[in-house]
Amino acid sequence: MFFRMLRQSFMRGRRRKALATATIVLAASLITALMNLSIDVGDKMSKEMKSYGANINVVPKSESIPLEIGGVDYNPLRGQVFIDEKDLPKIKEIFWHNNIVGFAPYLKVTAELIGRGPKAVTLVGTYFDKIIPLSGDEEFRAGVRVINPFWQVQGIWPEDDDRAGVLAGAAFAREMNLKIGDTISVTMPGGKGKEHILAIKGILTTGGAEESALVAPLLLVQKFARQEGKVQSVSVSALTVPEDRLSRKARHSSDSLNSLEYDRWYCTAYVSSISHQIEEAVPNVTARPIWQVAAGEGTVINKIQLLMIVVTIAVFIASGLGISSLMVTTIMERSREIGLMKALGASETEVHLLFLGESTIVGVLGGLLGCAAGALLSQIIGLSVFGSTVSFNLIVIPVNVVISVLIALAGSLMPSRLIAKLHPAEVLHGRR
Amino acid sequence: MAGDKSGARTNTWMFLLILWKSLKVRRSRVFITFFSIMIGAAIITALSSIYFDISTKMSRELRAYGANFFIGQKDSSGSRIAEAREIEDALAMVPQDKVIGASPYLYGVVRLDLGNAVLAGVDFAGLRRLSPYWQVEGRWIVVDFDDASCMVGKTLAKNMELKVGSQVTVIRNETGFQRKLTVKGIVETGQAEDEQIFVNLALAGRILGQEGKVNHVMASIVTEGTDIDGLASRMQNRFPGLDVKPIRKVSYSEGRILEKIKGLMALIAFIVLTVTTLCVMTTLIAVVSERTREIGLMKAIGADDRGIVLQFLTEILVIGFAGVLAGMAMGFVLAQILGKAVFGSAISFRFAVLPVTLIPSVCASLLAAALPVRMAVRIVPAQVLKEE
Secondary structure, three states, X not given: OHHHHHHHHHHHOHHHHHHHHHHHHHHHHHXXXXXXXXXXXXXXXXXXXXXXXXXXXXXXXXXXXXXXXXXXXXXXXXXXXXXXXXXXXXXXXXOOHHHEEEEEEEEEEEEEEEOOOOEEEEEEEEOOOEEEEOOOOOEEEEOHHHHOOOOEEEEOOOXXXXXXXXXXXXXHHHHHOOOOOOEEEEEOHHHOOOOEEEEEXXXXXXXXXXXXXXXXXXXXXXXXXXXXXXXXXXXEEEOOOOOOHHHHHHHHOHHHOOHHHHHHHHOOOOHHHHHHHXXXXXXXXXXXXXXXXXXXXXXXXXHXXXXXXXXXXXXXXXXXXXXXXXXXXXXXXXXXXXXXXXXOOOOHHHHHHHHHHHHHHHHHHHHHHHHHHHHHHHHHHHHHHHOOOOOOOOOHHHHHHHXXXXXXXXXXXXXXXXXXXXXXXXXXXXXX | OHHHHHHHHHHHHHHHHHHXXXXXXXXXXXXXXXXXXXXXXXXXHHHHHHHHHHHHHHHHHHHHHOOOEEEXXXXXXXXXXXXXXXXXHHHOOOOHHHEEEEEEEEEEEEEEOOEEEEEEEEOHHHHXXXXXXXXXXXXXXXXXXXXXXXXXXXXXXXXXXOOOOOEEEEEEOOOOEEEEEEEEEEEEXXXXXXXXXXXXXXHHHHHHOOOOEEOEEEEEEOOOOXXXXXXXXXXXXXXXXXXXXXXXXXXXXXXXXXXXXXXXXXXXXXXXXXXXXXXXXXXXXXXXXXXXXXXXXXXXXXXXXXXXXXXXXXXXXHHHHHHHHHHHHHHHHHHHHXXXXXXXXXXXXXXXXXXXXXXXXXHHHHHHHHHHHHHHXXXXXXXXXXXX
């Protein structure tokens, strides 16, 4: 009997049920989309944050302190220590290798200009956009164009195997009156070594120390300084999660972690654990997080995540209230029908049961359809804002269906109690 | 003529009477209509308020990345040292409330107990706001007349065997300066600061014999979009002797990130607006459709179609306006709560929010009322009254 009444109610009041379901679908799709987005927004924004440049700096283990002010080293006698260029692909072989977005090696030497007065300039060697073969068939693009998207070049970027093409820093070019296509000759300081002729391929603007230097392919600088296969430092750009209590504890002293905490720290993409893994993978180096980028990123991502969560909660409450008010109307208008049911001998419990059964069906249906619509919505948002799809978390489906049913039930509880209390005669007479 | 007039008056009177009765008698329905419109308007108001304020709020948050502005001496002028006064004048061009933090820097090489190091003179109060990302073990130096303390970079501290609280002798041969300083804090940034020792600017001036001079000033300035390039060129024009530039690493990325966040918020606000409007519409359709019988009765006693539609629309309009107004007030309060929860500051009210909330809410209400009423009006009264 109960099921027959339920079915009848759906068959007869099709329009009414469709309306209720539509509202729940709309609200549920909104909640699904926002939930999905707030789960994924951290990863998405973290990718965007990579435009701030590298967040880990790898330098050789060394005892001496560089005395560098504004890109000029005041300690020329410092014993030079290097990293082997052939060790660099190992950075891409650590536990979190998928989180390594890019890296760029640097080799800085001082060169003397010929024919322009006694003037020295820093020559920086690096990768621009170099393809590095990895074990397996994979290929990896490394270089400053990947990790420093804020570098702006007028003209063209030199090729990585170019033996003469360089970029001139904007301040240096202005000072020396250099234009694209000009050539300059340089030698090692003190006039030792042979003369190299460099062609200016582009003018580089960075807002940093590179603006008063010459930036050249690594190979060229290694040949020039006779330091084949050596680099001085490597900047690594990695996708990381914001710092929390565990990572701060690990940073303070990694011995204070017990083995469980250590495993959790090691297997989470904190900037400190990725640095630690780089130190393990590459011999004789120190990897230091660049806190300007790492800490800044953490602060901003936490903020955005909080924003999304708070907005989701607000929308959630609002749509809950919206659905409830709809359920109230759809039930209140059926007072006559209920009066008749009661006159025919239905108990209050049975009336309740009918309404709750209806609400549950509407809630489940609306919740499921809403999930599908919401998944679509979040993909649209992801594609148009971030240019990539938002990963769909399965947890959203049960949460959403349960929530939809709960809201529908909550909305129908109050009016169904009111209506069940009505006196059949009064209702049928049409006074209420 | 007189009959027409009084007839018109009776009609108007009747119209108002029906309106009043329908609002009064069906109080619970009126309340539900009002309530759902209010909730819809509130959420739209709250989200659009946040959307219009998000750039300002997030650009303040993005100052976590530190300095985005550099003022120094022109390279070509030979010396790299500038008068502190001139740079301060330049910095004064920026409105005070836009400067989150700024610090001058004066560099020089000094001898410590175990070797040479780069010494930097800074303004610690400004630096602390400028570089919130500094990881400090121990404490910051808080007063700017403190000339017995220093802060040391992590790598330098390790090499010089310094701990928080230990003493270090700073010697500068050229000026004959020699003094023992207490290490107040050890700094880690992952960049050049790790190898430097920091003291107050005044003390650095005495140590290096460069009082009243600085190398450059770094500042953290709240900007929106490309303001910062304009600011740099205006400052450069007024102070041709200085080298003024935005730090591209920070300013370029900031623009990109702000754009993304703004786009995200815009899309979310738009979707919430659409979906909430539809949600309110379905509720209103439900409320109005149940009054089909009433419409049939009105028709049976001689009301014309136009009159019925007009009456229902006016009714919805009255409730709708009241709902939207209450919703806007509520939405504004909601925006403040969200703003406080996320950014710790209030969301400012903008007039652009009014049309964004009002127009879709009222349009949706009217449309939602018109659809079922028009359908009901077409039906033959007898059919409706017979309960079909």
